[in-house]
Amino acid sequence: MATSTPPAKLELxxxxxxxxxxxxxxxxxxxxxxxxxxxRAYVDNLNKxxxxxxxxxxxxxxxxxxTYNKGDLLPPFNNAAQVWNHDFFWDSMKPGGGGxxxxxxxxxxxxxxxxxxxxxxxxxxxxxxxxGSGWAWLVxxxxxxxxxxKELLVLKTPNAVNPLVxxxxxxxxxxxxxxxxxxxxxxxxxxxxxIFMEKLVSWDAVSAKLEVAKSRVA
Amino acid sequence: MGSFSLHASCxxxxxxxxxxxxxxxxNSLRIPALQQRGPGFLSRKASKILAFYGLxxxxxxxxxxxxxxxxxxxETHWGEHHHGYVEGLxxxxxxxxxxxxxxxxxxxxxxxxxGNPLPEFNNAAQVWNHDFFWESMQPGGGGMxxxxxxxxxxxxxxxxxxxxxxxxxxxxxxFGSGWVWLVLKRQEKRLEVVKTSNAVNPIAWDDIPxxxxxxxxxxxxxxxxxxxxxxxxxxxxxLVSWHVVTARIIRAEAFVNLGEPKIPVA
Numbered sequence: 113m114a115t116s117t118p119p120a121k122l123e124l125x126x127x128x129x130x131x132x133x134x135x136x137x138x139x140x141x142x143x144x145x146x147x148x149x150x151x152r153a154y155v156d157n158l159n160k161x162x163x164x165x166x167x168x169x170x171x172x173x174x175x176x177x178x179t180y181n182k183g184d185l186l187p188p189f190n191n192a193a194q195v196w197n198h199d200f201f202w203d204s205m206k207p208g209g210g211g212x213x214x215x216x217x218x219x220x221x222x223x224x225x226x227x228x229x230x231x232x233x234x235x236x237x238x239x240x241x242x243x244g245s246g247w248a249w250l251v252x253x254x255x256x257x258x259x260x261x262k263e264l265l266v267l268k269t270p271n272a273v274n275p276l277v278x279x280x281x282x283x284x285x286x287x288x289x290x291x292x293x294x295x296x297x298x299x300x301x302x303x304x305x306x307i308f309m310e311k312l313v314s315w316d317a318v319s320a321k322l323e324v325a326k327s328r329v330a
Numbered sequence: 331m332g333s334f335s336l337h338a339s340c341x342x343x344x345x346x347x348x349x350x351x352x353x354x355x356x357n358s359l360r361i362p363a364l365q366q367r368g369p370g371f372l373s374r375k376a377s378k379i380l381a382f383y384g385l386x387x388x389x390x391x392x393x394x395x396x397x398x399x400x401x402x403x404x405e406t407h408w409g410e411h412h413h414g415y416v417e418g419l420x421x422x423x424x425x426x427x428x429x430x431x432x433x434x435x436x437x438x439x440x441x442x443x444x445g446n447p448l449p450e451f452n453n454a455a456q457v458w459n460h461d462f463f464w465e466s467m468q469p470g471g472g473g474m475x476x477x478x479x480x481x482x483x484x485x486x487x488x489x490x491x492x493x494x495x496x497x498x499x500x501x502x503x504x505f506g507s508g509w510v511w512l513v514l515k516r517q518e519k520r521l522e523v524v525k526t527s528n529a530v531n532p533i534a535w536d537d538i539p540x541x542x543x544x545x546x547x548x549x550x551x552x553x554x555x556x557x558x559x560x561x562x563x564x565x566x567x568x569l570v571s572w573h574v575v576t577a578r579i580i581r582a583e584a585f586v587n588l589g590e591p592k593i594p595v596a
Contacts, residue, residue: 149556190505243452244507244528244546271506290507290547291556299410299548 121159122172122195124152127202134207137311142295150291151198158191172196173276180277193272197247200274201287206314213315217322224264231266232309235286238268239305245289246270250318251280252325281325284318382423382430383457385416388464395469398564403552411548412460419453426450434458435533442534455529459509459542466541468571475572479579482588486521494566496523497543501562507546512575514538514582538582541575 127147132140158175162168167175167188176196179189212228213221225231231250239248249267258265264283267275275282286292286308293304388408393401423430429450432440438458441451474490475483487493493512500523501510508527515522515537524532532539543565550561 145555153556246506290551294547294551295555298406298552299414 122155124155125199129207137307139296154191154194158188158195161188177277190272193274197274201285203317204284204314205312209314210311217319220264224262234266236305238266239286239288240302242268242288248286249275249282250284251275251282253280254329283321382420383416385413386461390469398568400553415453415456419457422450438531439534452529455531459531463542463544465574467569471571472568479576482521498562500525501543501545504545510543510545511539512541514540516586519586519588540578
């Protein structure tokens, strides 16, 4: 009878694995706070902010880009972007992850960074040197095409900012807000980053995202 | 660690602490933590590099703020994070002939560089910020300020309750990492609550901080996890040292005229 209406409010999406699946590298304790409290709070607070406004009923990405407002952030942006960032972060990991990528993705990394080791070094360095809260990313870019012809870049962003609002396509992220690693690693961020790279990264997910990104350009 | 003690008899003889009569006192003379400087002699790890700044210890034992701020948290926050900033700064100063000669205050202002910070800023400011933060707290803190400080707060915020609400609201709304300050604005000659991100510090634009709260997640995560509200309330009700804030505003009044003194008319 009624036409389908947009969602009245945005939902907290669970990670694509149980909360204890990333043990011992990312503990269930961490996941229960990181997803169960922090991520949940961003969703709840975002819904509170947009209820009754023109943003209600829009998709998460839509809300995020509108409230990024070309850098002149509107109040819901921090919550919207953090919801998106955390969804993306859970997708960037998997139980039994780590190792090296393969196929097209590996070729692209070797082409744009020289070698997988050089990429890994750059990514770890970005994650370690993001001062304060933020994220490190592997992104795909074709528009605008960088002058050196490289399609893959490593970026680091502060607080809630992400590559989507900057015009890139995100492929992989690591959360370097302290709440992401404090219970398991305390101040030892470099150890957390190493374990992320060696045991958690889901190269399958990254490859899939690269394929999607390329197919949109073709 | 932080107590200043002289034998009463020494004072009664009008001997200066460093004169012969009181020489044995010199050995037991403990310089208040506020004045301690040196080659990191309180650090637990030996520095292999020439140290320009030392890791100043908080003016109380690491378990003195229990249960509101645990010993375990302070061991990490002071012993790892604060220590890391000191080591990082010293490494950077090794390579810089000009900067190494500044005091820490000067270093923070110079490297802030009017909002275009130099590489040393984050470390320098975080060393300053943490020194200031430890000193802003005491065991058995909280409660209310008194006398002139209370009057100034009531003048600039309406009431102490109003100030407290503003401070808590600022702490909860600060997104990401940063600090919340009670500051004496030099130009406006009034108190304000100010939020800053990451390592930024109000001395960079010449205002006078009186008290601060560290809202980086590492400041509370081990004790309070995500619950920043509980942490802020514990700070306001049990940790903030109004004595220290009073001492700071008294000193600040030497530089900022907060109004005519009340001189009784004969």
